[in-house]
Amino acid sequence: MSFFKQVLATITGVFITGIILFFVFIFIIAVLIQSSSSDKNAPTPTNSVLYLSFDFDILEKDEPNPFADLNLPLGVATKSMGLNEILSKIKAAKTDDNIKGIYLNPYTVGGGFATLKAIRDALVDFKESKKFIVAYSEGYSQKAYYLSSVADKIYLNPEGSIDFRGLSSSTMFMKDALDKLGVDMQVIKVGTFKSAVEPFMLDKMSDANRLQVTSYLNSIYDAFLDDVSAGRKISKDSLRHYADAYLIRNADAALTYKFIDGKLYKDELIAEMKKRLDISEKKDVSVVSISNYNAIATDNKDGxxxxxxxxxxxxxxxxxxxxxxxxxxxxxxxxxxxxxxxxxxxxxxxxxxxxxxxxxxxxxxxxxxxxxxxxxxxxxxxxxxxxxxxxxxxxxxxxxxxxxxxxxxxxxxxxxxxxxxxxxxxxxxxxxxxxxxxxxxxxxxxxxxxxxxxxxxxxxxxxxxxxxxxxxxxxxxxxxxxxxxxxxxxxxxxxxxxxxxxxxxxxxxxxxxxxxxxxxxxxxxxxxxxxxxxxxxxxxxxxxxxxxxxxxxxxxxxxxxxxxxxxxxxxxxxxxxxxxxxxxxxx
The missing domain is CATH 3.90.226.10 (2-enoyl-CoA Hydratase; Chain A, domain 1)
Incomplete structure (x- = not known):
């Protein structure tokens, strides 16, 4: 009898759990429908600023994540945007009369330099509209500063930091760990520089791999300096010197060497934004994040x-x-x-x-x-x-x-x-x-x-x-x-x-x-x-x-x-x- 009671209890538990999961699933669907219907045609307020923080993963193409707008545990609500969507929205903002400027607020930025270059070029194109771009952060990584160097004005928190010391690339080598585990990675390859397998074969970079990494890293660095130099009107030789000596570390140094245009606290930045938008001190700045910006489509299906x-x-x-x-x-x-x-x-x-x-x-x-x-x-x-x-x-x-x-x-x-x-x-x-x-x-x-x-x-x-x-x-x-x-x-x-x-x-x-x-x-x-x-x-x-x-x-x-x-x-x-x-x- 005890056995049958336990079986019945188990079946009942599974049944109840299934019902709960079903209703949770229906709830998620309902929230998505509500979110989709409410946000789809929400107009952009007049006299707004487009906000770009890049606190999300940048993918090559927008991928629908049904959980992105929900506050769910376990990381399934991770936000991301496709590069194609980011570029499309910056392009739309250029001709959107409701968008008066862009507020860049990057700290760290994901993506490779080709991705960042595409975004930076879109921001350069945006500036042709004569609308402003203002950058502000409590701290700039090198990639964040690379993007921000396109701005009309760059500001840094008075106690903030800025990282400008040249580019670095690192590789994790796992051979010693695999040896301890008793795993032998048998590698058969063609190519002196085929370094994808080196972490399993060696405990350090081969000379050939170090040569190629040094070569392509310096090539990327040269392009990086070209754009920063153009954006800030600082010579490449000066930029190399500042990086080699690691002179740009804090707000005072950044201001001295013209890496920023001023040291501001957030309230001071908001006050400047209000002046740019010509609104009263008592009125809030209308800020629209790029993820929520419903860009007006300018492309048609002609041709x-x-x-x-x-x-x-x-x-x-x-x-x-x-x-x-x-x-x-x-x-x-x-x-x-x-x-x-x-x-x-x-x-x-x-x-x-x-x-x-x-x-x-x-x-x-x-x-x-x-x-x-x-x-x-x-x-x-x-x-x-x-x-x-x-x-x-x-x-x-x-x-x-x-x-x-x-x-x-x-x-x-x-x-x-x-x-x-x-x-x-x-x-x-x-x-x-x-x-x-x-x-x-x-x-x-x-x-x-x-x-x-x-x-x-x-x-x-x-x-x-x-x-x-x-x-x-x-x-x-x-x-x-x-x-x-x-x-x-x-x-x-x-x-x-x-x-x-x-x-x-x-x-x-x-x-x-x-x-x-x-x-x-x-x-x-x-x-x-x-x-x-x-x-x-x-x-x-x-x-x-x-x-x-x-x-x-x-x-x-x-x-x-x-x-x-x-x-x-x-x-x-x-x-x-x-x-x-x-x-x-x-x-």
Whole structure:
């Protein structure tokens, strides 16, 4: 009888829990509907200031997060915005009579320098309207100051800080930790500079890797100084001196060296804003955050259609997630665009450090076929390297920002040997029966590769590299020898890539779109973005358990989750890979 009582109690508990979860789900739907209907057409108040703080993740393209506006635990309400949406809203604010200026309030800013360059250029364009841009912060990181240097006036809290000491890039090496765990990462690669696997093989940078990092970091720094110099009217030589001596650390120094225009507390800043807006001291400043700004659409559907296809994130086999480049999904999108007579040209926007060599080749094939039918222009974001460059190589022309990281023409295979961990530390052993000499190749996690097996895999890696070079050679009108000389896995900036023939021009997405129109002899056009975004409600049902787990993981690990994610990514993708170290961090 006791047993049946416990079973009945369990069933009742599960039933009640299911009802509660159902009503919670209905509540979330209701809140989303209410939020969507109330905010969709909310007008911008007159005499307003557009507020940009960048206290959110900057993605390549806007992705609907159904939980972003809800105060939910576990990190699932993480806010983000797509670069495309940010640029669109700044452009709309330029001609919006209700927006009188922009208030920049950055502290730290995510994203790579190519992303920041695009935002900064949009702010430069905004200034042509003669509207003001004022920057204020309690402290500026280097990326935050880079953006703020475009402002008419830059202010800093009197006790605030400013960070200006040159750029730095660091890499975490895990070999010693893996050795202690008994994990041997068996690496088979092609390319002197193919550094994606170094954290698993070495306990420090190789000389070749240090050479390439030094090269591309200095190239990015040069572009960084160019823009800051232009914005603040300070010579590049002076900026280098200030950074090398680390003279700009606090508000007094920043004012002395003309990095800021004044030291203000927040109340003093508000008073200045009121003067700019010509409102009384008793009246509040109307501030509209960029995330809530309902920009008035100025684009129409007149003229021919130019498609912008976004390909960003890891390149993976199959469909992939929204923030990944699934070989099947992106190649299918290209095929649809090729067969769509309404689409007269395609701009492929690439922001990827690479991934699966097979998926890269599948996408490359569709780019090649599409180019035979209509113009295909590539626009590169922060990254378009390794597999990211592979899928770009066949385009009619390639545009990159000066600070884009590209190239990295090389491949590798990564096969973990867990013998030390499984056998020695955990006492777990595997036995296998095979019908042939190589039948069990890479089947047992505790079995190291033999010399013969390594040779077999090396042949396949070499073949993929040869194919990769062939794709680049044909796409860029080079010889295999020329590609190999600038390949070997070496990473280049967009500025360097222009000099060696890997890209055609320095320019942003809009420049690439204009080039596509010129190539297709299109006088009047409108732009349509692909893949088309899901709405909030569809996103609820497509939010996988795996994605929610990653949100929770990121919330718990904070700044360290990127390193664990990179390890997980490389361990999961144990086939032949064409990628750079995706977590290149520049501070």
């Amino acid at each position: 021919e259609e130019i498609a912008v296809l976004y390909a960003y994130g890891d390149i993976v086999d199959g469909e992939g997630e929204t923030s990944e480049i699934g070989g099947d999904r992106i190649s299918r999108e290209l095929r649809k665009l090729r067969e769509n007579d309404k689409v007269k040209a395609v701009v492929l926007r690439v922001n990827s450090g690479g991934g699966s060599a097979l998926a890269s080749d599948i996408i490359w094939r569709e780019v090649t076929l599409t180019k035979k039918v209509k113009p295909v222009i590539v626009s590169m974001g922060d990254y378009a390297a390794s597999g990211g460059y592979y899928i770009a190589a066949a385009a009619d022309s390639i545009f990159a920002e000066k600070t884009t990281l590209t190239g990295s023409i090389g491949v590798f295979g990564l096969i973990p040997n867990l013998k030390g961990l499984m056998n020695d530390k955990l006492g777990i052993k595997f036995e296998e029966v095979n019908t042939g000499k190589y039948a069990g190749l890479m089947n047992s996690p505790d079995k190291p590769l033999t010399a013969e097996e390594k040779a077999i895999i090396q042949v396949e890696v070499n073949n993929v590299y040869q194919t990769f070079m062939d794709r680049v050679a044909k796409g860029r009108n080079m010889s295999i020898a020329q590609v190999d000389s600038i390949g070997q896995g070496r990473v280049w900036t967009g500025d360097q890539a222009l000099q060696i023939g890997l890209v055609d021009k320095i320019g942003d997405l809009q420049t690439a779109i204009k080039s596509a129109a010129a190539k297709g002899k299109i006088d009047s056009y409108h732009v349509q973005e692909y893949p088309k975004s899901k709405d909030k409600f569809a996103a609820i049902f497509s939010t996988s358990k795996e994605k929610i787990k990653m949100w929770m993981f990121a919330e718990e690990m904070r700044d360290y989750h990127k390193y664990m994610t990179e390890m997980q990514r490389l361990l999961k993708n144990t086939g032949i890979q064409a990628r750079i170290p995706y977590t290149i961090e520049i501070y």
